[in-house]
Amino acid sequence: MNIGKAAEASGVSAKMIRYYESIGLIPEVSRTEAGYRDYSDKDVHRLRFIRRARDLGFSVDQMAELLALWQDRGRASADVKRIALEHVAELERKARELMEMSQTLSHLAGNCHGDDRPDCPIINVLSEQDGSAGAKSDAAGHCAGESDKSHEHAQPRFGKTGIEPDRKRRQGSD
Amino acid sequence: MNIGKAAEASGVSAKMIRYYESIGLIPEVSRTEAGYRDYSDKDVHRLRFIRRARDLGFSVDQMAELLALWQDRGRASADVKRIALEHVAELERKARELMEMSQTLSHLAGNCHGDDRPDCPIINVLSEQDGSAGAKSDAAGHCAGESDKSHEHAQPRFGKTGIEPDRKRRQGSD
DNA sequence: ATAAACCTTCCCACGATTGGAAGGTCAAGG
């Protein structure tokens, strides 16, 4: 089965299949004489596994762990569960972050007339001066319970588990 | 005020200040004789505006719209409100997506023994065959109400509003 | 004078994915 069929059968695009191969998430499959990748049903099965994991928001690193556990007949379900629960915690953290932003903002929007006059609590909050000692309208800005997290966000979270992007692996040998 | 002080005063890193300038989100500020950027209080005020918008999850494009409205004395608050509510909808959509993944996964994890035996509903669901006609364990896989969204996700969402990344603007003239 | 702490520009990396160019291959129809 060529890559197009494998992509269709698995729900993973041909582009991504090649990418996953290049970073070592999936092994290199055999090739036809013309150099076309040739996928077995087992390969497609693995790709479907990957698609489902991806649809659940797992990172490539986590998918690598899950794939390894899948292959491991002697795995402990505790290991799978741990990965899943860590991911759940992360998903919930991110969801909470988004909802806090959403709540703050819809609260502000609720207080905005939304007419053709310029006065707007949303703009007012965005343009607040910082060191305001006392004159701060507390109802608007940070009512969602986020206190000191303002300056730190978006750091890389999942450490690499062993697969590194050797995109250029085939450069000198081919 | 040099860029380091402006960064400290605004909560936007020096790196990001230069980036925002390079993409045209903020104007180029004046320079000292040595070429150092020199920020006024007004500039810092704008940077704080940006930091707050960013903390609310606005994209650079949306921040550009908000900055324009901020500067526009004759703005209609309806315009601000519209941007805010569109963003709220987007935030809620993303939060919902994350929560659906989280729920599916924690449901699965709840059914996982989490011991040293290999049997695990999480792995089972991930490795399910697709065209399974009847033998599908419905409790595990897709209980969160997501039906046909599996194959389409992560498309670019916010269209550019006029600021394009002309990072190399200063290349030939300087 | 010298060293530390800044600043400048430029390039690269992340993660996951898509798009496209340039070129080779395969299958179908004429």
Add this chain to the structure above:
DNA sequence: CCTTGACCTTCCAATCGTGGGAAGGTTTAT
């Protein structure tokens, strides 16, 4: 047999927001 279109191959670039770092110049404090 030849053409055409649909596929495949590799390689490069872009996305988005941010951080890291190199190479070199400047300011500031000792």
